[in-house]
Amino acid sequence: MSMFGQRLKQLRKKRKLTMQEVADYVGVAKSTYAGYESGYRQPTIESIQTIARKLRTSADYLLGLTDYPDPPAEINHNAKEYLNVDKLHWDGVPLEKDDLDLIRHLLERVLRDRTSSKDD
Numbered sequence: 001m002s003m004f005g006q007r008l009k010q011l012r013k014k015r016k017l018t019m020q021e022v023a024d025y026v027g028v029a030k031s032t033y034a035g036y037e038s039g040y041r042q043p044t045i046e047s048i049q050t051i052a053r054k055l056r057t058s059a060d061y062l063l064g065l066t067d068y069p070d071p072p073a074e075i076n077h078n079a080k081e082y083l084n085v086d087k088l089h090w091d092g093v094p095l096e097k098d099d100l101d102l103i104r105h106l107l108e109r110v111l112r113d114r115t116s117s118k119d120d
Helices: 003-014 019-026 030-038 045-054 097-119
Strands: none
Touching (some): 019 030
16 A cells, blocks of 8 residues: 555544545545545545545645655744734643733844845
8 A cells, every 4th residue: 555545544534534425525436436545546636635635634744755644734833923812832832922022022123134234
């Protein structure tokens, strides 16, 4: 069985889905999907994307390009927004308002220094 097939089967079982459920979502016969898991068949790129959506993973993970099955949350996060969130913690240790103020100040300083060095 190929890495692709192993990962399909592993994630399908982890998500408690049947082959039929995934096959129906992708729009292929159960036997076709079973062929993907066994390595007997190769899905189209569109099918890989659809399967990844159903299994809540990335196509990169299914294809062996990464070893992280859970895709990262939206990458484009504004740190400033996070520092204004109540109940923020660092590995379970709550950050107090004073902590967050200090972190904000340090990040603003880093950004000021970075932009001033680009101007030179």
